[in-house]
Amino acid sequence: MKMIKRNILASLAFIALLGSACSLDLEPIDSIGDSAAFQDIEDLEKGITGVMASIGGHGIVGQSDRASDDLRYSLSNTGQGVQVHNWTYNSSTNDLAGTWNGNAALVDRANRIIAIAKQFDQEDATVKRVIAECEFLRAYSHFEIVRLYCPNYAADAIGIPYKFESGVTNPSRLTQGEVYQYVLNDIEAALPELNQYADRNYWVTKSAAYALKARVAQYMGDWDMAIKAADEAQGIGGFRLATPSEFQGVWDDNVAEDVEVIFRVRRENATFGDYYTRASNGDIFFHPSYDLMSQYTNDDIRYKVYFGQNDDGKDLVAKHNGRPNDKSNVVDLKVFRLSELMLIKAEAYVNKEMYTEAEAELNALRAQRIVSPQALDLSTKSFALKAVQEERRRELAYEGHRFYDLRRWNLGIERSAEDAPGNTKTTLEAGDYRFVFPIPQEEIFANENMVQNTGYSN
């Protein structure tokens, strides 16, 4: 009996012992937990670098190009971007959701790093700079959304949410007046703490912040602010235009960092989005439109840099086709270039009816782009505006401006027959509701406070 009892007790004890020996606290192996990630300021640097790495931005280019008059449908297209090109998009069109989601995520990542930075010494220079960089990125990403998904600027027009903190809030749309004010506030808050490196245009600088401010002012039609900010951006950084011989290098990511490009986003492996050709085999989805190609004179160096032909003699968009001897379509996204600032200034001067100043900006640009530029006629406001608009189209083609510019200028799209092969649609009237992209349906579903843009609902 005694032995039996002992045996039973031993067995029970064994089972109980096992219970205490087994640990259930297993930490992640392949990723870093929240608490372990940010322990010192060096980690904070990694955090802001991570936010930089999450900048997308290509979508803005793709959406503009496909919807505008700068591309011609290729019959070898197998469905890529066709809905956007034919303006048959609706809230379920996937091609239009990326910029909304990507930039909203960027807002959140910046807000998260700000919250983490606030746990460190607020007087530390690195901490201050990290917060400033996040504020810039927050302003930038909000602005990218507002210029795609909202009608033209008016203080009381419908805007987008503005988030200062990460968290689940189901935010609703503010007025554009509020949104633009917050964007400008963030830029102003960031400016004093930002660094300025003429040779570090992969990173946030004072110049980048002023360039953003100039663009924001342009969308607001605040021409004085636009001119002032553009001048600041150029002045602080000491940027200059690429010379004709350097110009190809701008698109090959092969020029000195004080040349032309004020802010760019590094791309190591991700392609530019394969909007024009398929990186893997060169299948053409869209050609440059004849209309755009005809805008350049024969001695315009941009023509050769922006366009090309494949072996079969088919026209290609070559602007973003990649660094030489590297993967196709893998190339940095140039967010702000000096020429854009000059064009912003030119547009501002025209609107202020200061045609001489406008002409000076345009001529300075044209001198570096065209071998023997013709004199421009800026004798009336409409001529002047047309000159600026045409130069802007030529200079900034395939950089995410054309479609939004057309909306800003209240112009429509009329594709010629040769630019509309197959069953391509030809006309989008000025002011059509489709100039403002639909809010993605997933957002409408998930966020009860979100309101769809006009025209997309029955």
Place this chain on the structure above:
Amino acid sequence: MKRILHALLFLFILSVGLASAQTQTVTGTITDAADGTGIPGATILVKGTTVGTITMFDGTYALEVPADAQTLVYSFVGMTTQEVTYTGQPVINIVLETESIGVEEVVVSAYGTKGKVGLKGAISVVEAKDLEQMPVATFDQMLQGKTTGLHISTGSGQPGSGSTKVRIRGSGSITSGNEPLYVVDGVPIESGAFASLNANDFETVSVLKDASSTAIYGSRASNGVILITTKRGKEGKTKVNVRHQTGFSVKTQEKFDMMNSTEKLWFEEIARKGPGWELSPLNPNYQLMSPEARSAQEEELARLRGVKTNWSDIVFRTGKTISNEVNFSGGSAKTRFYVAYQNYYQEGLSDRSDMQRHAGRLNLDHNISDKVKFGMTTSIGQSEINRIESEGGIALMNPFAAVYLANPWEEPYDANGVPEPGFYNYKNPHLSDDDNSNFYNPYSKTGANMLDQMSKSTNKAEETKFVGAFNLTWDIIDGLSAKTQYGIDYRNTLGERWISPDAWTSLQSGEGDLGRQGSLSESYNRRVEKTFTNTLDYKKVIADKHLISAVIGSEYIKNDYFSFGFTGYGLEEKLPETPAAITPGTAENNFIPSVGGSKSERALFSLFSMLNYTLNDKYTFSGSLRRDGSSAFGANYQYAILYSAGLTWDITRENFMSAYPWVNNLKFRISYGTTGNQGVGNYESYTLWSNNSYVGDPAYMLAQTGDPNVKWEIGHKFNTGFEYNLFANRLNGSLDVYNDITSDLFIVQKFSAWDGVVGNAKRTNAGKVRNRGVEFLINYDIIRKGNLTWTIGTNLSYNDNEILDLGQVSEFESGTSIVREGLPLGSHYMVEWAGVNPANGNALYYTIDGEITEKYSADDNVAEFGTSNPPFTGGINTSLSYKGIELSAQFTFAQGFSRFNNQTFFQENPNFAQFNMSTAMLDVWQQPGDVTEIQGVNSQREFSSKDIEDASYMRFRNLMIAYNLPKNLLQRSGFISNVRLYAQGQNLFTWTNWSGFDPEDSNNIASYEYPTPRVFSFGVDVSF
């Protein structure tokens, strides 16, 4: 203690003895046929009297039998009762067999419970004989239509595919997985990875459905448990079985037609795309051409019309299946063994799609002493699977997509019979290069490119799987034993993906790119799950009527997953399919290989107990309690306590039932309990940052937004039912009613893009879903006359799924489906199609208010198109046997569900006019006044209710004829004991309105899946 019991028993026996004056003593032992051990507590009754006794703990008995006794009845719970004619024998030894399904209550042993006290409740058992001859590679597919409450849909016809969907009583979870827990001889094994297991080694497969039977498996049991026991040796002469099976697989007929060359070229003209348009006189370019150029182009068009490639004939093939197997079993009183080896080869319906398996097993039992024994179960299997490209994908390299998407005017092979990949690009000899370039575009050769890729690449998986268990049982005292078991489920899979440097896809590169000269990827992933189980098992019979059994135990499960892989480039052409062909990468040559890998782990620790109490063999109460802790849950909810209680009443044993002699067996059971679902990611409660870089600087990027409040999904399961055998066991079956509610249901909640949740979606415990239903099993022997038996049976299940509650909100919308209170899971959510406007050919839709509009907006989505989960499922089977001939047929069906046909979105969409189209597109709207369901080519094709189709089906799944050679014939040979010859057809016919490939699939969207083949096979089994 033992002595006291003995004394009690002695007194009891004595009292029985005193009741009758003239008696004789009968002694003997009652043993279990399964393992030869004595059965304690079995009853021996003199028929027609109250005289009887029960066996001792070693199974022995002694009974004073009245001289006039004629029959002795030997019985024990869960065993077949035996009657023995008494003619005065002094010793009667009895071997009792476990009752088979339908005849008596099913008792399935869990956690090594000794003897016949185990799980009770809603359990269906599928026996070896029902699985053995099935010509499918993985055992989950074999269970199709075999029993109630179990719905199986094959996701792919790829041999060895792991995409079969197995559901026990519907889906109780949305995102945590609905796969049941699979346990082989006490070792939990990975679900969906059965390619390396030989199901012919399985003795029984028990499907555990209600809480009473599953709760002991705790937090992994919410989706039911499939408990497998493998064959073990029995004491006696060594038995040898040899099996051979051979068969072939052919394609079933799809229910849609694709265009022929003339039709397709006509359609291209209308869609203004493709050679049909470019070569058309209606093309504006035609006006710019010389008469010579025009006639050259007309010639080309006529040539294309004359090419009539039947892609179906090129892609599909007849696949063969060969299986050879041998097994040996036997043993002595001390040691018993079962050894088996199988070699299985199956080809799929397409080239480069097959599976080869070698599987071996050794099951060993040895008694070290009277008190201590060990058992060992090992199975090792190796399978090699060759897969097609892009299986199940809407991808041009998927041969089952290319077969429909490739144009009929495209030629598959060049003059030498090899695929000529690239582009179709017409060059008109009478036009300048510039004009040729302007007028004609290159069109990718969908079919030839696929054929080239198939012949110049591989996609292999080589899996090694080991399932083993070693256990030691120690009988501490009579009735009490301790068991310790260490089990392991080990799998590693080596994947190899090779693309030859001369494959068309390798030769492609973008403008200015350096080619990468082919690629070779090797991947390794390993999953190891170790289970360490310790139990104490106690059983006691008190006063002949109280049978108590109890188990307490602990279990620790540790799961480790590890993977790594690389892709290398610059392959040497003369070294195919080996890493040795890789050229080291440099900054210049674009051959820098990519490498990667990952690790994760998970642990589960549990304490559990089970109690069964049976009174008078009539009433059984069973209960269980388990506490599980999992590493995957946040500290706030790391533990879950799960329990069950159940009652079984054997009505037949009541006295009043003697008035109903036609009732052979009637049992009632009822149970309630809770189970858990721990289907969360290993680290889902953590917010995680991944290691990245930007311009070469290290960067932390947000990788996951965790939720520390992640909780267990808890299933609350109620079940009640009857089991019956009537009319001399001619009619038998069961009826079960259940009501299962899953609370704290995991729902993928979609978030605003602004709210910073990675992927804008996260799982939250937000709801409650109910599955309630009825399961009905009936078998009837229509004829049972001498040599002739004809049986017909059916199993029917009805499952009603409904979302009861979603917490703060009433619905979650998500793309084309919706989770809404009051609707079942899998509800489609779509804009309703309203036809085509005859005036302009535009598609019409209904707005949410029921008005007709041309504007498509997902705001108008409605949930009126049913669900993708079938409420009615079941099977019908019949078998006829006459002398040695057996004929059986099986039908399965699923009814009342609809699926999204993504194939029609491609085949009926002018945006994809460079691919072949369904003949439905011949009805495309062309001019005002056309009344048709196919919108004009200028109207954007959108997903709408038009693409949702009823997928209900009835399938003639199996027809088999078998012949067992007469015994007397075999006896003459002296050593052959049984020969069985059979022939069968699998997946013979399907009745359905579904227009896709195959209505049966593992998901809700049809997308050129690998179709399930029709299989014919022949086999022979010989036993020595």
